[in-house]
């Protein structure tokens with residue numbers, strides 16, 4: 001693990017309410033109060049808050065991450081409601097980012113949220129990635145994932161990438177500065193990728209929970225992350241396997 005992946009021990013101690021709220025996870029071996037203080041003093045940028053990002057954001061809000069920067073455009077539609085768990089029926093036709101903020105605050109009023117009613121592009125990534133300690137890629141479009149990845153390499157930020165299609169999913173964690181980065185895994189937009197895809201909320205939620213835990217481990221500095229490993233699984237058969245991901249020397253973003 002690179003030195004700059006582990007945040008400095010923050011000065012702010014936990015309050016009594018925080019100690020009571022997070023007691024059961026503070027008992028986790030290797031995490032403890034120091035891990036909880038690190039989460040409290042961390043900022044995570046989440047690109048899209050749909051089937052994947054809603055669950056990542058909810059788990060990170062529940063775990064006590066101090067600040068979330070969330071990028072998600074558009075208004076709530078009926079077809080969001082099978083998986084985008086921060087969207088609600090009463091918010092149909094209204095901005096998604098508003099219900100995202102409202103629901104996260106209902107769970108954790110201490111959480112600071114930077115709501116961006118837009119999807120990530122190069123300009124937004126350049127502005128907000130430097131503000132984050134870690135980024136989570138949960139967008140359906142590769143252009144958004146690449147914008148996050150490329151900015152994470154430039155600004156030396158770790159990056160968790162969650163993706164799914166039908167009942168299958170993929171997850172990996174890229175170290176700060178890349179080597180490898182997302183472009184080592186997928187250099188360009190795959191030819192046949194389309195915007196809409198089959199999905200159960202239980203599938204996107206499964207990989208999203210794994211992504212949230214990867215973020216928690218990197219931020220708190222415990223456990224073993226999926227760095228240089230890509231985990232694939234298909235929940236249709238409950239089949240899991242992983243492959244090693246080495247950096248590409250010719251990667252146009254992290255290579256040289």
Ligand SMILES: [Zn+2]
Nearest residue numbers: 181184251254
């Ligand atoms: Zn790369």
